[in-house]
Amino acid sequence: MLDEYFHGTVPQLIERGRLLKGKIPRDLPRDYEGLIRACDFELDGIINRLRELQGAAGSGSPALQHAQLRKFRRAVADLDHIETTGIAVLNRAHGDDHHANRLLYRICREIKYPWVTPTVTTLSTGYFYIYTKLNLMFIPPAEGSFLLHLPDLYHELGHPLLTPQNNPVLDRLLACYLQCTAMVHDYFADRREAEDMRRGPQAFKESIDRWEILWTKYWLVEFFCDLFAVVTLGPAFAWAHLHLFMKKGSDAFAVSSGGHPADDARMRALLATLRQIGFNDAANAIGARWSEALRLSDGVQGPDYPHCYPDELIGFVVGKAIEGIRAMDCRIATPGTGDPVHMLLNEAWVKFWTDPQSYHRWESDAVKALLDHCQNGTANIRHGADAGAEVAR
Amino acid sequence: MSDPGLYTHLYGQLRDCAELIDDVIVDLETAAGVGGARQRKVLSALLRALDSAPASDVSATLLWNVLRKNKTQRRAGWSEIADAIDRGDASGEVIGRLEELARVLEVERAEMNSRMHSSNAR
Numbered sequence: 001m002l003d004e005y006f007h008g009t010v011p012q013l014i015e016r017g018r019l020l021k022g023k024i025p026r027d028l029p030r031d032y033e034g035l036i037r038a039c040d041f042e043l044d045g046i047i048n049r050l051r052e053l054q055g056a057a058g059s060g061s062p063a064l065q066h067a068q069l070r071k072f073r074r075a076v077a078d079l080d081h082i083e084t085t086g087i088a089v090l091n092r093a094h095g096d097d098h099h100a101n102r103l104l105y106r107i108c109r110e111i112k113y114p115w116v117t118p119t120v121t122t123l124s125t126g127y128f129y130i131y132t133k134l135n136l137m138f139i140p141p142a143e144g145s146f147l148l149h150l151p152d153l154y155h156e157l158g159h160p161l162l163t164p165q166n167n168p169v170l171d172r173l174l175a176c177y178l179q180c181t182a183m184v185h186d187y188f189a190d191r192r193e194a195e196d197m198r199r200g201p202q203a204f205k206e207s208i209d210r211w212e213i214l215w216t217k218y219w220l221v222e223f224f225c226d227l228f229a230v231v232t233l234g235p236a237f238a239w240a241h242l243h244l245f246m247k248k249g250s251d252a253f254a255v256s257s258g259g260h261p262a263d264d265a266r267m268r269a270l271l272a273t274l275r276q277i278g279f280n281d282a283a284n285a286i287g288a289r290w291s292e293a294l295r296l297s298d299g300v301q302g303p304d305y306p307h308c309y310p311d312e313l314i315g316f317v318v319g320k321a322i323e324g325i326r327a328m329d330c331r332i333a334t335p336g337t338g339d340p341v342h343m344l345l346n347e348a349w350v351k352f353w354t355d356p357q358s359y360h361r362w363e364s365d366a367v368k369a370l371l372d373h374c375q376n377g378t379a380n381i382r383h384g385a386d387a388g389a390e391v392a393r
Numbered sequence: 394m395s396d397p398g399l400y401t402h403l404y405g406q407l408r409d410c411a412e413l414i415d416d417v418i419v420d421l422e423t424a425a426g427v428g429g430a431r432q433r434k435v436l437s438a439l440l441r442a443l444d445s446a447p448a449s450d451v452s453a454t455l456l457w458n459v460l461r462k463n464k465t466q467r468r469a470g471w472s473e474i475a476d477a478i479d480r481g482d483a484s485g486e487v488i489g490r491l492e493e494l495a496r497v498l499e500v501e502r503a504e505m506n507s508r509m510h511s512s513n514a515r
Contacts, residue, residue, distance in 0.1 A: 049412075056419070063488050064422040067415040070499050074408055077506050081401075129398025133405045138398070159402060164451055174451070182448035209461070216448075217458045218399060259399040
């Protein structure tokens with residue numbers, strides 16, 4: 001059966017892959033070259049995998065046929081993914097995307113980003129996210145017209161750095177990440193042993209197992225990307241985290257089973273990092289607002305929270321993330337950092353809290369100045385009488 | 394990162410790992426382990442890491458998590474399978490263990506693929 005099925009479908013899929021390559025537009029700005037190359041490379045890989053299956057033609061032992069069917073399904077899924085993400089983005093690129101790409105390029109230059117600048121699209125159907133395989137970042141359509149969530153761009157920039165690339169510079173961060181993975185295993189192994197010794201309840205031991213998996217599968221990556229953002233941008237990223245929590249958060253102390261660590265645990269890590277890189281005052285200010293936000297949202301720590309997110313683990317992760325980012329020679333944010341985009345995103349939060357009512361008007365001018373800076377490479381982002389205002393320190 | 398990005402990140406790792414295992418199965422079943430020496434070497438190193446130091450490598454950590462979630466890790470002894478792969482041993486026992494691993498990974502990959510396309514929550 002598989003033999004006949006492959007004879008009918010595989011050539012059709014190969015043709016589909018070739019057709020997609022032909023749909024890549026030829027008139028896009030240079031910012032899209034990375035994505036074009038990534039799509040082309042991925043499509044070639046998929047076509048080659050399909051050709052191998054065509055040659056094997058679904059015969060042989062049951063184990064062999066099972067393997068061929070799995071390989072076929074993966075090739076189909078990958079082809080669908082490229083078609084609905086990379087190719088769709090290239091075909092629908094427009095002015096807002098070009099601005100976002102210029103902005104990200106500026107940011108990467110400022111922070112001495114150690115990898116290829118991702119391509120940005122404003123086609124996000126959710127919040128910010130990045131597909132690391134294509135190095136393609138999605139942001140919401142209107143986000144480029146506002147400043148307060150833009151710090152999340154820095155978080156997304158962290159993700160490609162944690163994808164193994166056989167790159168000696170990125171390996172320095174990856175080594176620190178793997179040390180954290182080992183630490184998480186050791187930490188929860190010790191907790192399990194302690195529970196065994198004292199014959200603790202089975203349900204708690206199962207929770208320990210679940211937390212260990214969640215930490216190593218999802219949360220460590222998210223912590224590292226948060227810390228990459230706060231180390232390279234400074235207080236604005238922690239403010240953006242608070243902002244997102246106010247808008248979309250629910251239980252800040254959730255011992256969740258989902259992809260993201262609890263918001264409070266993330267904020268603890270961010271504040272600890274800010275203190276370590278010299279932003280004590282900003283950390284105190286953000287911490288005070290965070291406490292108010294928690295009171296307003298009625299979040300209460302459950303009994304599992306401190307066991308799931310212990311200070312010992314968070315402290316270790318903070319130390320290792322800073323060590324890894326320093327080792328990659330990225331530009332670390334300090335209270336004296338004067339890069340234009342860095343200054344503007346931090347200044348936005350100072351303006352927001354200093355005079356919330358007039359913030360919107362200020363932001364509108366500031367975004368125009370940012371556009372101009374990204375388009376023309378002006379040395380400073382000057383807007384009205386506020387140029388050069390103090391950044392929160 | 395919103396969930397779609399995080400799941401896609403994991404999806405890529407799962408796919409690469411699953412592809413590696415199936416490549417080795419195909420190699421052992423069709424060429425009796427004489428064709429894909431590089432893939433066999435990579436997979437045997439990965440399986441040894443599962444037994445000794447799963448935190449030493451991103452792929453080993455991923456595989457360790459998948460197996461742990463599926464309670465398959467109790468059937469350890471992956472180093473012996475790694476030795477067999479190095480020898481090009483295509484016996485039923487070796488293929489069976491590799492298929493077991495491939496099936497678990499395929500379920501996880503399909504689940505992650507479905508999450509990628511259905512999640513937009515933060």
